[in-house]
Amino acid sequence: MPEEPAYSSAEDPQLVEWAKAGDMSAFEELVSRHRDRIYVRAYSVMRNEDLAVDLSQNAWVKAWQRLDQFHGEASFPTWLSRIVTNLCLDELRRQKRARMDSIEAMEETTGPVENRLEMETVDPVEGLDRQELRERIDAALAKLSDKHRTVIVLYEFEQLEYREIAGKMGTSIGTVMSRLFYARKRLASLLNETLKRDGLIE
Numbered sequence: 001m002p003e004e005p006a007y008s009s010a011e012d013p014q015l016v017e018w019a020k021a022g023d024m025s026a027f028e029e030l031v032s033r034h035r036d037r038i039y040v041r042a043y044s045v046m047r048n049e050d051l052a053v054d055l056s057q058n059a060w061v062k063a064w065q066r067l068d069q070f071h072g073e074a075s076f077p078t079w080l081s082r083i084v085t086n087l088c089l090d091e092l093r094r095q096k097r098a099r100m101d102s103i104e105a106m107e108e109t110t111g112p113v114e115n116r117l118e119m120e121t122v123d124p125v126e127g128l129d130r131q132e133l134r135e136r137i138d139a140a141l142a143k144l145s146d147k148h149r150t151v152i153v154l155y156e157f158e159q160l161e162y163r164e165i166a167g168k169m170g171t172s173i174g175t176v177m178s179r180l181f182y183a184r185k186r187l188a189s190l191l192n193e194t195l196k197r198d199g200l201i202e
Contacts, residue, residue, distance in 0.1 A: 012076045020067050027067075031060055034077045041081050045088040045153050047142045055091060059084035085158060089168055092146050140187055148183040155180055 005018060007029040018026035038059055043052035063070075063080050070079055141149050147169070154165045162173045169176065 016076055037077055038080055038084050042084050042088055055087045056084055058087055148179055151179045152183050
């Protein structure tokens, strides 16, 4: 009887090869290793636990279905992060369409709602931080509007170029640069206020 592969000690590329050959146990090991990271990525974009769970699970299903398309140009978790980010962007677009449909229906009965639209697209933003203040950046991202949070995630975490971000978000490079500039400026400003309030800086 052949010896079972040592899944826990195998590197990701080996697990991917086994999974491509139909070894579900190898794929389950990949899920176990990277499940939390993929959930965190989904949550960082959606800011909703239930949606993050659903979208990260959908990402794993798509990863299994598209495994033959993974050729190792990037690491497996990077490839998977891009899948879940795209699913999140699709969901945000779907939500935006649903909101616009609702607004159009409302206008038919109550007239234009420009003021409400303006309030809906301008959200408060808080601070940005790294390592030891990770919770602060996480809380800050939650208060960004969808479009500003998304551009930060794609640029800072996915490290995509302006052109790639513009393509994913369906907008111009100039708009991407403008949104990124605004989001960074507000994050830095409000982080400064938070640190002062907590007595961490003067």
